[in-house]
Amino acid sequence: MEIETLEWLRTPEGGRLLVHAAQAWADHPGDPVRVAAVVRRLEPDAEKAAAATTQAQLRVKAVPKFGDAAHAMYFTPDALEQATRTRVADHRAARLAAAIPGGSVVDLGCGIGGDLLAFARAGLVAAGVDQDPVRAEMARANLDALGLAGAVMACDATAIDVRGFDAAFADPARRGGRGRVFDVDGWTPPWPWVLDLLRGRALVKVAPGIGHDLVPDGVEAEWVSDGGDVKEAVLWAPGLSTTDRRATVIEERGLATLTDEDDPGAGVREVGDFLYEPDGAVIRAGLVTAVAAGVDGGLVDEHIAYVTSNASFRTPFARGYRVLEHLPYREKQLRAALQQRGVGRLTIKKRGVQVVPEELRKRLALKGDAEATLVLTRVAGQGTALLVEPF
Numbered sequence: 175m176e177i178e179t180l181e182w183l184r185t186p187e188g189g190r191l192l193v194h195a196a197q198a199w200a201d202h203p204g205d206p207v208r209v210a211a212v213v214r215r216l217e218p219d220a221e222k223a224a225a226a227t228t229q230a231q232l233r234v235k236a237v238p239k240f241g242d243a244a245h246a247m248y249f250t251p252d253a254l255e256q257a258t259r260t261r262v263a264d265h266r267a268a269r270l271a272a273a274i275p276g277g278s279v280v281d282l283g284c285g286i287g288g289d290l291l292a293f294a295r296a297g298l299v300a301a302g303v304d305q306d307p308v309r310a311e312m313a314r315a316n317l318d319a320l321g322l323a324g325a326v327m328a329c330d331a332t333a334i335d336v337r338g339f340d341a342a343f344a345d346p347a348r349r350g351g352r353g354r355v356f357d358v359d360g361w362t363p364p365w366p367w368v369l370d371l372l373r374g375r376a377l378v379k380v381a382p383g384i385g386h387d388l389v390p391d392g393v394e395a396e397w398v399s400d401g402g403d404v405k406e407a408v409l410w411a412p413g414l415s416t417t418d419r420r421a422t423v424i425e426e427r428g429l430a431t432l433t434d435e436d437d438p439g440a441g442v443r444e445v446g447d448f449l450y451e452p453d454g455a456v457i458r459a460g461l462v463t464a465v466a467a468g469v470d471g472g473l474v475d476e477h478i479a480y481v482t483s484n485a486s487f488r489t490p491f492a493r494g495y496r497v498l499e500h501l502p503y504r505e506k507q508l509r510a511a512l513q514q515r516g517v518g519r520l521t522i523k524k525r526g527v528q529v530v531p532e533e534l535r536k537r538l539a540l541k542g543d544a545e546a547t548l549v550l551t552r553v554a555g556q557g558t559a560l561l562v563e564p565f
Contacts, residue, residue, distance in 0.1 A: 198227075213227050247316045248286065278338075282336070393410065394420060421461050436464045445482045448494055449497055451493045452465045465491050474554075478526040500561075501559040518541050
């Protein structure tokens with residue numbers, strides 16, 4: 175999309191066309207050809223019609239990330255995919271606002287403004303820069319659309335002097351021409367720039383798989399999950415950090431956080447009456463033993479992220495299961511045991527064993543009426559099958 179087209183979409187005439195396009199998508203979901211034809215009947219200009227059609231479709235796709243605000247925002251397909259979910263961005267912004275109340279933050283590479291919006295909502299003086307002029311203009315448009323204050327400029331983030339701000343935020347691009355880039359030296363801006371930024375008051379969003387050994391001394395690494403899925407890791411510079419490692423779990427009901435200071439450690443013990451599967455953020459943060467201590471339990475194996483206990487706990491940091499039976503681990507005997515119990519629908523969870531659940535389920539060829547959950551893992555180094563039920 176050209177900037178001129180975006181500017182036209184923001185006029186009253188363009189706004190009416192966007193409403194028309196949104197209604198067309200609602201009337202003909204899953205039929206882009208028909209939607210495009212409906213929009214073209216109202217707007218003969220092909221570029222304007224295509225832009226409105228695309229924006230209406232992207233707004234629908236953006237609702238899971240941005241909620242109802244998505245219906246007033248502007249997107250590009252790539253920028254929407256890369257944008258942070260509102261609940262995650264709001265958590266990060268609230269934490270920064272608590273550290274620098276009423277302060278200023280510059281978003282270095284703001285894209286269409288997902289994080290910038292969160293900073294502004296949190297009461298911070300927010301400024302954003304992006305090298306892509308279209309994305310920068312969309313970020314400005316999104317601030318305006320949601321009635322939020324902020325400034326945006328199209329320029330190279332690495333050329334910005336961040337000393338004029340109370341904090342700087344960056345989310346280096348981790349995608350190249352061939353997809354995701356896992357090597358930090360392939361990020362844009364590169365890793366040395368990130369390290370230099372972290373010497374000041376800064377926070378940097380990084381890939382959840384970042385190694386603990388890459389985190390500089392004094393920098394806090396926070397892993398964040400939303401609805402059970404690990405979404406990001408954030409590095410908080412020494413001036414903003416409060417611990418070394420943190421796992422933050424966000425759900426509909428609220429937020430919970432766990433740090434290395436909550437971890438007294440835990441040993442390996444026999445499988446008890448209950449099994450706990452820690453949240454992915456907890457696992458990434460290396461705080462599985464903190465969960466074990468919290469449920470008065472231990473690990474099933476020193477190398478496996480399953481926790482066991484004889485006590486029933488509800489915790490936001492793990493999903494709990496009641497252990498019903500120990501079943502044979504060998505496939506032939508396992509099939510016989512499941513058939514004997516009339517199991518036809520089987521959920522297979524595995525950790526630490528070389529099993530592909532989909533392939534195993536096909537080979538088991540179960541046909542009963544009962545439904546069950548099977549956990550395949552290692553206990554004290556040995557392959558183990560546990561029949562469990564979630565609670």
